[in-house]
Amino acid sequence: QVQLVESGGGLVQTGGSLRLSCLASGSIFSINIMGWYRQAPGKQRELVAYIRNSGSTEYTDSVKDRFTISRDRANDTLFLQMNSLKPGDTAVYYCAAVPYGSTWYPKKAMDYWGKGTLVTVSS
Secondary structure: OEEEEEEOOEEEEOOOOEEEEEEEEEOHHHEEEEEEEEEOOOOOOEEEEEEOOOOOEEEOHHHOOOEEEEEEHHHOEEEEEEOOOOHHHOEEEEEEEEEOOOOOOOOOOOOEEOOOEEEEEEO
16 A cells, blocks of 8 residues: 655745645555646546656646656655646646556556645636
8 A cells, every 4th residue: 555645735826836745655665657636626637747667757738848747766755846837727736656567547547646735826
C-alpha cells in the first residue's frame, strides 16, 4: 500500500505561482508512475501531468509550458510547479500513483490517491 498526502494549495492571483507537494509513504519502492489530477467544481476529474519512473513526463495541453512535474526520490516527494496561473486552473488537485505490475494508461484512474489540496486562482 502507498499513502499520499498533498500540500501547497491556496489562494493566488492570476499570473501567480504555486508549488504543490505530495509526500509518499508506505511501499514507496513499488511506485512506477506518479501524477497530478485536478477536479474543478461541476467538472470531471482531469489528468494534469504524470511522470514515469524513467523520468519522462507528459502534460495535458492546457498546462504545457506553465506547469512542471518532478519527483524527488530521496525525499519520496512529488512536485507540481504551477506558473502563470489562470482562473481556469482553480480546482482540487490530487496526487496519484501506479505501482509496478499494474496496467495503466492516461484514460484509466491510477491506483493510489491522496485526499487533494485546493488551488484557487482569483481574477
